[in-house]
Amino acid sequence: MESTDRPLTPPTVASDRPVLGPFHKSLSKLDRIENISELVKVAEDEELTGDARDQDDSSRLCIIAPLVLGYLILDDIAPARYALTRLPNVLIKHPLSQALLNLLAATWDRKHSLVIQRAQELTDLVSAPSFFNQSLATLVRTLSEKFINNFQERTFALISRAYSSVSLPLLQSYLTALPVDQLLSAVQQRGWSYDGASQILSPPASSEQIKGSTPLHPSTLNTFYVVTEGAAGLESVV
Numbered sequence: 001m002e003s004t005d006r007p008l009t010p011p012t013v014a015s016d017r018p019v020l021g022p023f024h025k026s027l028s029k030l031d032r033i034e035n036i037s038e039l040v041k042v043a044e045d046e047e048l049t050g051d052a053r054d055q056d057d058s059s060r061l062c063i064i065a066p067l068v069l070g071y072l073i074l075d076d077i078a079p080a081r082y083a084l085t086r087l088p089n090v091l092i093k094h095p096l097s098q099a100l101l102n103l104l105a106a107t108w109d110r111k112h113s114l115v116i117q118r119a120q121e122l123t124d125l126v127s128a129p130s131f132f133n134q135s136l137a138t139l140v141r142t143l144s145e146k147f148i149n150n151f152q153e154r155t156f157a158l159i160s161r162a163y164s165s166v167s168l169p170l171l172q173s174y175l176t177a178l179p180v181d182q183l184l185s186a187v188q189q190r191g192w193s194y195d196g197a198s199q200i201l202s203p204p205a206s207s208e209q210i211k212g213s214t215p216l217h218p219s220t221l222n223t224f225y226v227v228t229e230g231a232a233g234l235e236s237v238v
Helices: 024-031 036-048 058-073 077-085 095-108 112-126 134-162 168-174 180-189 221-229 231-235
Strands: 193-195 200-202
Touching: 024 036, 024 058, 024 134, 036 058, 058 077, 058 095, 058 134, 077 095, 095 112, 112 134, 112 168, 134 168, 134 180, 168 180, 168 200, 180 193
Parallel strands: none
Antiparallel strands: 193 200
């Protein structure tokens, strides 16, 4: 008869780490949260209360990546930047951190033509079979998709508030992820009109315009560029 006091699992030592990393349990918490503001709050709490000895562990990115994407979805760029800059050098060089930095930089600079591209590059990175954590990959893909949708909505709203008309090629340059047919469908769903001969799109008149406020003038490439590149300031006003 076998001894009943034999350990069922091999002994461990204090330096042992779970295979998935010390922050994996925190990831499972985030994965169940649908509200983005709540996800950001929980991620901040989990990251800031983590064991100091684990701060260099790559599983810390299981918290940082959702945290950064959550802030970007909320269009709260400064804390997203801070979350990344507080990473140690060993983690800031990680490919996932670099992809997040690229997305953050494009968003920070309001480089609309690059934002969707950077978000897609992030999705492609985590979708690789060799990515180190498949649960994190799933969450990053979900949050990236939500970010893209929110970014496109903000872009549509910004343009419709600022201009009476805009050319199709120019609008395409700011929403590069959408093919022409999808772009036309998206704007028409939002009440925009489209003149196929001139390739000019016109957003629906706002309530202020209808009431007789100063009419908007047709946009030019220069005014469109100036306003959209200064989108952060414009969004705080309109």
